[in-house]
Each structure stands twice: as C-alpha cells, then as structure tokens.
Amino acid sequence: xxxxxxxxxHEPPDTSAWGGRHVHDPTAVRDDDGVYWLFSTxxxxxxxxxxxxxxxxxxxxxTWELHGWALPGVPGPAAEWSGAEGLWAPDxxxxxxxxxxxxxxxxxxxxxxxxxxFGSRRSAIGLAVAPHxxxxxxxxxxxxxxxxxxxxxxxxxxxxxxxxxxxxxDGSQWLVYGSFFGGVHALPLDAATGLVADGLAPExxxxxxxxxxxxxxxxxxxxxxxxxxxxxxRPGGGWALLVSYDSLASSYHLxxxxxxxxxxxxxxxTGRLMTDVDADPWAVGVPVLAGHRHAGGPGVLAPGHASVxxxxxPATSPDTAPAAGSHVRQLLVHHVRDxxxxxxxxxxxxxxxxxxxxWPLVSPQPWAGTDREVDDPARWPSDxxxxxxxxxxxxxxxxxxxxxDAVAGPLAPRTEVRALGxxxxxxxxxxxxxxxxxxxxxxxxxxxxxxxxxxxLDDAGRVTLATxxx
Numbered sequence: 001x002x003x004x005x006x007x008x009x010h011e012p013p014d015t016s017a018w019g020g021r022h023v024h025d026p027t028a029v030r031d032d033d034g035v036y037w038l039f040s041t042x043x044x045x046x047x048x049x050x051x052x053x054x055x056x057x058x059x060x061x062x063t064w065e066l067h068g069w070a071l072p073g074v075p076g077p078a079a080e081w082s083g084a085e086g087l088w089a090p091d092x093x094x095x096x097x098x099x100x101x102x103x104x105x106x107x108x109x110x111x112x113x114x115x116x117x118f119g120s121r122r123s124a125i126g127l128a129v130a131p132h133x134x135x136x137x138x139x140x141x142x143x144x145x146x147x148x149x150x151x152x153x154x155x156x157x158x159x160x161x162x163x164x165x166x167x168x169x170d171g172s173q174w175l176v177y178g179s180f181f182g183g184v185h186a187l188p189l190d191a192a193t194g195l196v197a198d199g200l201a202p203e204x205x206x207x208x209x210x211x212x213x214x215x216x217x218x219x220x221x222x223x224x225x226x227x228x229x230x231x232x233x234r235p236g237g238g239w240a241l242l243v244s245y246d247s248l249a250s251s252y253h254l255x256x257x258x259x260x261x262x263x264x265x266x267x268x269x270t271g272r273l274m275t276d277v278d279a280d281p282w283a284v285g286v287p288v289l290a291g292h293r294h295a296g297g298p299g300v301l302a303p304g305h306a307s308v309x310x311x312x313x314p315a316t317s318p319d320t321a322p323a324a325g326s327h328v329r330q331l332l333v334h335h336v337r338d339x340x341x342x343x344x345x346x347x348x349x350x351x352x353x354x355x356x357x358x359w360p361l362v363s364p365q366p367w368a369g370t371d372r373e374v375d376d377p378a379r380w381p382s383d384x385x386x387x388x389x390x391x392x393x394x395x396x397x398x399x400x401x402x403x404x405d406a407v408a409g410p411l412a413p414r415t416e417v418r419a420l421g422x423x424x425x426x427x428x429x430x431x432x433x434x435x436x437x438x439x440x441x442x443x444x445x446x447x448x449x450x451x452x453x454x455x456x457l458d459d460a461g462r463v464t465l466a467t468x469x470x
Contacts, residue, residue: 013044013047013050015066018066019063019064019065019066020056020064020346020347020348021045021344021345021346022043022044022045022046022054022345022346023038023040023054023056023335023345023346023347024040024041024043024305024335024345025040025041025043025088025089025090025162025228025305025335026038026039026040026305026307026333026334026335026347027039027040027090027091027092027307027333028061028307028309028331028333028349029092029093029094029109029133029309030309030311031132031133031134034059035057035058035059035133036057036058036059036060036061036309037055037056037057037067037092037133037134038055038056038057038058038064038333038347039053039054039055039070039090039091039092039111040053040054040056040090040335040347041053041054041086041087041088041089041090042054042069042085042086042087042088043086043088043345045343045344045345049085049086050069050086051069051071051073051074051084051085051086051087052069052070052071052072052073052074052086052087053069053070053071053087053090053111053113054066054069055067055068055069055070055133055134055135057134060369060370061309061331061349061367061369062349062367062368062369064347067134070090070111070128070130070135070137071087071128071137071139074086074087074115075115075126075128075139075141077124077126077141077142078113078115078124078126078142079115081115081122081123081124081142081145082115082116082117082120082122082123082124082145083117083120083122084115084116084117085117087113087114087115088113088114088115088116088161088162089113089114089161089162089163089228089305090111090112090113090114090163091111091112091163091164091165091307092109092110092111092112092133093109093110093112093165093167094107094108094109094110095107095108095109095110095191095194096108097192106131107131108129108130108131109129109130109131109132109133110127110128110129110165110194111127111128111129111130111137112125112126112127112143112163112164112165112175113125113126113127113128113163114126114160114161114162114163115161116159116160116161120148121146121147121148121157121159121181122146122147122148123145123146123147123159123160123161124142124143124144124145124146124160125142125143125144125145125160125161125163125175125177126139126140126141126142126143127139127140127141127142127143127194127195128140129194140194140195143163143175143194143195143196144160144175144177144187144196145160146158146159146160157181157182157211158177158178158179158181158182158183158184158185158211158212159178159179159180159181159182160177160178161177161178161179161227162177162178162179162184162227162228162229162305163175163176163177164176164177164229164230164231164307165189166186166231166232166239166262167191168262171191172188172191173188173189173190173191174186174187174188174189174231174262174263175187175188175189175196175212176215176229176230176231176262177229178215178227178229179226179227179228180223180224180225180226180227181224182211182217182224183214183215183216183217183218183224183226183275184214184215184216184217184226184227184229184241184243185211185212185213185214185215186212186213186215186231186262186263186264187211187212187213188212212263213263213264214264214275215229215231215241215263215264215265215266215274215275216229216241216243216257216266216274216275216285217274217275217277218245218277218281218284219277219278219281221281222245222246222281222282225245225246225247226243226244226245226274227243227244227305228243228244228304228305228306229241229242229243230242230243230306230307230308231262232308232310232330232360234258234354234358234360235354235358236358237260238258238259238260238261238358239258239259239260239261239262239266240256240257240258240358240359240360241256241257241258241259241264241266241274242254242255242256242288242306242308242360243255243256243257243274243285244304244305244306245282245285245304245400246400246401247302248302248304248305249302249337249342249343250301250302250342250401251291251302251400251401251402252291252302252303252304252305253287253289253290253291253302253303253304253396253400254287254288254289254290254303254304254306254334254362255268255284255285255286255287255288256268256285256286256288256359256360257274257285257286258358258359268284268285268286268461269286269359269457269458269459269460269461270459270460270461272284272285282400286359286397286457286461286463287396287397287400287463288360288361288362288396288463289303289304289306289332289334289350289362289396289465290303290394290396290397290400290404291303291339291400291402291403291404292364292394292396292403292404292405292406293339293403293404293405293406294364294392294406294445294446294467295392295405295406295408295446296446296447297445297446298338298339298340299338299339299340299403300336300337300338300339300348300403301336301337301338301339301342301403302336302337302342303334303335303336303348304334304335305334305335306332306333306334307332307333307334308330308331308332308333308352309330309331309333309349310328310329310330311328311329312326312327312328312329313326313327313328313329313375314326315327315376315378316375316376316379327375327376327377329351329375330351330352330353331349331350331351331352331367332349332350332351332352332362333347333349334347334348334349334350335347335348336348339403348366349366349367350362350363350365350366350367351363351367351373351440351442351453353423353438353440353455354438355424355436355437355438355457356420356424356426356436357436359436359457361438361455361456361457361463361465362455362465363440363442363453363455363465364392364394364406364442364453364454364455364465364466364467365442365443365444365445365451365453365467366445368442368443368445372443372450373441373442373443374440374441377421377422377423377440378422379441380422380423380438380439380440380441381423381439381440381452382419382421382422382423383419384417384419384425386439386452387411387414387417387425387437387439387454388410389410389468389469390408390409390410390468390469391408391409391410391411391454391466391467391468391469392406392407392408392466392467392469393406393407393408393409393411393464393465393466394406394407394464394465394466395462395463395464395465396463396465397461397462397463406467408469411454411464411466412429412430412464413429413430414427414428414429414430414435415427415428416428423438423439423440424436424437424438425437425438425439429458433458433459433460433462434458434459435456435457435458435459436456436457436458437454437455437456437457438454438455438456439452439453439454440452440453441453442467444467447470449470451467451468451469451470452467452468453465453466453467453468454466454467454468
C-alpha cells in the first residue's frame with residue numbers, strides 16, 4: 001500500500017564520526033556481495049531523534065559507516081496511531097517471493113519496524129519492503145497494533161513492538177513480538193505477503209482478541225520487564241529464545257530458554273517456564289550476558305536487545321588457506337551502554353556458540369574480525385589441558401543489576417572431564433553439578449592478543465564466561 005510519511009522535523013545530524021555509536025536494538029543481514037547491513041532504532045545520545053530507521057554498512061562487522069535512514073520519517077499510519085517521532089527495533093529478513101506475489105518472483109527484503117512512545121501501549125508494528133538492504137524502502141503499512149487495555153486477570157495485553165520474524169524449515173513464518181506490558185507473543189504470518197495470516201488481527205491490526213501464543217512473561221514485581229525477543233533454531237532440532245530483562249538504561253541483560261516449537265512453551269535449564277509469573281522473576285531464564293568490566297577495560301552496561309546473524313562461511317586449513325567444505329558462523333548482534341557514561345549506547349558483536357546439548361551461550365569478548373578469529377570448530381581445542389591455567393571469569397547470573405568486575409584465577413575444580421570435539425567439553429563440578437562448556441579461539445580486546453574464550457553452563461542454570469590469561 002502507499003502511505004504518507006511524517007517527515008523528519010530536526011536538522012540533519014553530523015554523522016561522519018558515528019560508526020557504531022548511537023546504535024540501539026540492532027539487527028544485521030548480509031547481501032549477495034558480502035556487505036553487512038545493520039538496522040537500528042532511531043536513537044541518539046547527543047541530540048534529537050531523526051526518524052526512519054538508521055542503516056549502516058560494513059565489510060567486516062567491526063568497522064561501520066552510516067548509510068543513512070531507510071525511510072524519510074515515520075510512515076503516516078504508524079505516526080497517526082502511535083504519535084511516534086522515530087522508529088524502534090527493526091527486524092530485517094530476506095524472502096524469496098513466488099511468481100504469484102504482488103512484487104513478482106525474486107528476492108524481497110522485509111523490514112518490520114516498531115512505532116511507539118516511551119511507556120505507552122498505543123504502539124504498532126509496520127512493514128516496509130526493498131529489493132536490496134540498501135534500499136529503496138517502501139512502506140506497506142501496519143501489521144499489528146496495540147493500545148492500553150487490561151484484561152480481567154490483571155495482566156496487560158501485549159505491546160506491539162520489538163518484532164522478530166521466525167521462518168520454519170517448511171517456509172511458514174511467525175511474528176514474535178511484545179515488550180513489558182503483557183510479555184512476548186507469537187502470531188503466524190502469511191509468508192507470501194508478510195502480513196498477519198488468515199485475518200487474525202481485527203481493524204487496524206489491533207490485538208485485543210488475537211494476541212497470539214504467549215512465549216514469555218514476567219510478574220509485576222519486575223514491572224513485567226521482558227522484551228527484545230529473538231527466536232532461532234537449535235542444532236539438532238527445537239528452538240532457542242533470547243530475551244532482554246530489566247531496565248534498558250541500567251540492569252538490562254540477556255537470558256535464554258529453549259522449546260520444541262516456535263510458539264513454545266519455553267523453559268530454562270532447570271525446567272521453569274518463561275511464562276511463570278509466580279516464581280522469583282530474577283530466577284527464570286538462563287542469564288547469558290550482563291553488565292561487566294574486564295580488568296583494565298571499559299565497563300559494559302546493559303547489554304541486550306540482541307539478534308543473531310547466521311551465515312555459512314568457507315572452512316579453512318590450519319594455515320588459513322581455503323579448504324573443502326564450509327561451516328555455520330553465528331554472531332550475536334546487540335547494543336551496550338558505557339558504564340561511565342550510561343546515556344552513550346553503541347553496537348557490539350559477539351560469537352554465539354552451542355553446547356553439545358543445544359544451549360546457546362555468548363563469548364565474553366567482542367568479535368574482532370575474520371583476521372583475528374577462528375571460525376572452523378575443527379580447529380577449536382579438543383584437549384582437556386586447554387581448561388588449565390588462569391582465566392578472567394564472569395558469572396552473568398550472580399547479580400545482573402550491577403556491572404560485574406571479572407575475577408582472575410583457575411576454573412573451579414572439576415572431575416570426569418570429557419572432550420567431545422569441536423571445542424565442546426563436559427565435566428562434573430565439585431558440588432556435583434553437570435557442566436557443559438565450549439572453548440574456542442578468541443581475541444582479548446583489552447590486552448590486544450589472541451587467546452581462548454570459554455562459555456560454560458551447569459544443570460542449575462549457572463553460566464561462566466571466561467577469557468584465558470597470558
């Protein structure tokens with residue numbers, strides 16, 4: 001559909017030095033030429049918002065340049081419904097359209113954007129399309145919308161922001177969405193149109209009668225603070241859910257759960273449902289990344305609102321020459337704030353790995369680029385001796401409300417260590433807990449040296465992130 005657009009009302013900012021600064025709620029894709037495109041919220045720490053979704057490009061996922069904005073402003077229907085001056089939390093997916101589609105056969109890039117104002121439930125998710133991530137983008141109007149309505153049980157209906165599209169192996173799609181008010185839900189999409197399937201949403205796409213399936217919710221004791229969901233397939237089957245908990249400006253942190261189907265149910269490592277509003281709201285979910293500071297480095301505050309970039313990359317031989325075959329690389333794309341300047345927000349990218357039994361964990365170190373990273377799991381440690389020595393360790397679940405200082409020392413005592421190949425290990429902790437871990441080459445961003453990184457999860461849901469010390 002053709003829609004009017006509310007133009008930007010502020011003077012264009014000087015973006016020459018932005019790079020990865022002013023990035024919030026990011027998602028990244030790669031085009032056929034190997035260029036990475038990053039889309040993020042219209043947010044800025046040093047001036048007024050310019051609406052339309054920030055777009056950046058990179059060839060290495062380390063150095064970024066601002067390409068511009070996807071749209072000239074907030075599209076008319078979204079602005080009229082929500083009163084938004086900028087767009088939030090875009091999700092971008094590539095779709096191969098059939099011959100019968102409105103745009104004909106070929107590739108279509110779809111961007112699901114959110115329009116709202118802070119603290120409001122009068123929100124909307126809209127859809128824009130383009131032939132290429134660099135544009136030009138054309139708005140197709142609203143997909144779903146919400147407003148302030150409390151159902152009888154006292155828990156709010158979902159807030160229509162923070163879209164994430166999930167595609168199943170058979171091509172069917174889901175729209176995962178929701179924030180704070182009412183939790184995270186999933187609605188089926190019509191993959192041919194990108195809109196909500198089967199007329200599930202009533203007038204203006206409002207969700208009073210058709211919010212979809214509930215995936216995650218928190219109690220009022222935590223202000224219902226769960227948002228920024230992303231769902232991705234697990235190796236070997238099933239799905240993983242990543243969500244952000246708590247306040248985006250302070251105690252924001254990332255948690256994980258797993259389920260057998262896209263619409264859930266999702267459970268944490270101890271079996272607690274992500275919809276359990278009677279449990280301790282800070283005990284549900286596996287905390288995989290929280291505020292931290294490595295010795296001598298800057299404090300990282302409120303990491304979260306993550307997406308995952310999945311791509312197949314060529315395998316390499318030990319001397320880094322190309323080898324036969326390929327493997328999948330997955331990178332967590334998220335924002336952080338500076339602990340010493342909390343209004344400053346920027347992009348970070350980290351490696352995402354899977355334990356032998358299919359739990360997602362996140363590297364303690366930022367991604368340093370292909371010239372400093374080793375993607376091929378065949379070249380990751382396979383000797384238990386790799387676990388020895390001194391490590392700088394973080395425990396993201398210990399107290400996610402503060403910036404945790406890393407602690408140096410050997411890993412906790414362990415017995416019955418087993419090497420499973422591809423950097424994966426298991427062992428038994430001193431308290432009897434079963435531990436699953438991944439060890440892989442990485443880059444120490446503070447000491448500027450190659451090192452090993454470790455991510456470990458025990459059956460009580462406790463996570464350790466560690467960087468091998470010299």
